[in-house]
Amino acid sequence: MKKGLFFIGAAMSLTLLLSGCGNGDSAKEEAETETSNEQVIVEDNEEKETVDIETDNGSQVIAAHDFYEPFTGNMDHIHGIGYAGNQNAIFFAAHDGVKVYENGEWFKTKDFNNDYMGFTPVDKGFYTSGHPGAGVNLPNPLGLKRSYDDGQTLEDLAMEGQSDFHAMGVGYYNHAIYLLNEYQNPTLDLGFFVSKDDGQTWNEISTADLGGHILNIAVHPTNEDTVALTTEAGVYLSEDAGESFTLLTTNKQGISVHFSEDTLWYGAYGNEPELIKYSLESGSGEEIALPKMKQDAVMYFAQNPQNEAELVFSTINGDVYLSNNQGETWQLLVKQGKLQD
Template structure:
């Protein structure tokens, strides 16, 4: 009888712990109906099918047609990069954080519940940073001297333990965005005020892809580079890495506006998302043949 009672107590305790764990998980993400402001990165982080928006006040998530926000780690995320296990980011701590300012390079592999320092905590805020979706190799522009790096472009292939200076020859203009190929870190792209640039030697040298246009966004998948630029209007182009072919893609109706972030769902290759200068966000479920708006002037739909 005593043995049976102990088994029942153990089972009840186990259910209680499981219930607490489930409750805690749900409480970290709550329903959101408001404005998504000051976005400094967007992507499908990890395997939970969520589209993450890195904002001035933490993470906002669009998942299965619903908007969510996190309830802690409400940091000002900059240089945000989604990867296969979660995300890498830089930026500044939120009011609920005990992280130093700036936060250096941090990463999270649990949807933002916890952050782990990679490098330069309390030293540098990296706005221009790219991380390989599969490789986790880091390519960045260091804005000013810190304890280890001079100002300039650097890459790390060992998760920030060591850094190599890269020349970035041919890259001109003010930097807006960087992207590095998911698995082949020889391929790096940059969007600047002078256009869209591609490097095939790990950032040592860059070639201009655009003609008389300002670059606004760059994104790699395994086969292609997707880039946005703006001249008299916005343009979205698919550049095939294997043969260099370029194909102009359909954009939603944008007035004096254009994409600044591009993302593709790795679990659904037909699904793409863009976020624009004026705070509009659109989702395509048919490989950019049509678009559905999910943010209107920064307000969720």
């Protein structure tokens, strides 16, 4: 399955297709999707002006973990980022397993390298969907799963072997789950649903007024009734568990969403990419200066729950940027999937 992003500006019209795997996609189909994406994405990025930054993240948990090893390869098709397990380490979900950036070093899982979709870090680990990796003996698709041991094992919560959830959000501390089900199964019809008991029961949410296909979902870390999502029509916020939504943007494509306690961070695209820090209390938004980006946008975003000055985002074209000063400066960690020195 492919998801389309339609960026419409006064001076240009750009269509970027995001690769994804539908239920039962074969490796051949996946490869064809990736090739197609390479053909349609306009790679016209100028050299970005960035600065090197130093981070002081304390102890190196992942570096000492026997399930992880140093990583020096390419990281393509990121499907979620964040601070899993409330650690000072950034987790990235990709087609070939979890990658982690910790204190200036990269690591990857030694095995159990699943194709994670809907990857959402929480305080105890991460929730995810997707497909089993090569040699992994799990049903395909994975359904709804979680890991509380840095990805060494996956606990089945619901719909194993039934569905693959590309758009999913989970509250960092409350673990309320909001997801888009795009394949009818014995548990859920097609639609947008919420579960507040780890997938045991579900309530459907109307998407009639959301202006298009849901791309990304975020849930407030402590208030399980506050959820944000993005569609082609913009960025939407609900504070009543989806009973009603408020459109926060005008004439912009909604792309990424992320909550901290008092703030909704969102990425959008109008004539150019933007990152907004939206106050939940005042309802006002502050634009955060982005590094030089051309025909690209903020696809996934996260803030370190232990250090609010530390921000990270990945882009549609496969770049990753890190800031340790609330976005005043940015360090380029990955450029079009290639790790930077």
